[in-house]
Amino acid sequence: NAGVTQTPKFRVLKTGQSMTLLCAQDMNHEYMYWYRQDPGMGLRLIHYSVGEGTTAKGEVPDGYNVSRLKKQNFLLGLESAAPSQTSVYFCASSGDGNQPQHFGDGTRLSIL
């Protein structure tokens, strides 16, 4: 049982490049989340989804876009990467908003 799988695990980009981070879950969860984790700060919510075809903004959505075309997948896109987006990105899923979240292993992204 894979749980929540994030790809890639590491990536280095140049400023202005674009990329997509993929999150896949095999637990049939409705809710999915994308967070970023920066030194000295708590996890911050970028975007989230409460079901297939839905997305909503979190605390720090600027510079990111998301899509939830299939229930099991939640994609996070950076259209034009900036050094301020250097961070560790975590995806999580839960059955609903009142259940514990299951996290992926994270993606370490560096923007030069």
Added chain:
Amino acid sequence: KNEVEQSPQNLTAQEGEFITINCSYSVGISALHWLQQHPGGGIVSLFMLSSGKKKHGRLIATINIQEKHSSLHITASHPRDSAVYICAVSYFGNEKLTFGTGTRLTIIP
């Protein structure tokens, strides 16, 4: 100002010691979560509680709703307990979590 405050930020203890990590929050919540993040990054949910106390192995989580405070205790601590422990809260009618900045625990053999 973070709505979820954890203390201490860092804690170093000898193997076998009883560990307490604290979390306080500012407004009423629907649930409080404790999570563990090991070096290398993976995050695991330990507890979700809205009242009273929960126990899993050597870990105990308590919450006092009136005082808006929760504690995570580790009995007979072991070096493998070394990790960052994160407190998070959810609010009624809100699908999102608000996270504390974490407590880095180091257990020395």
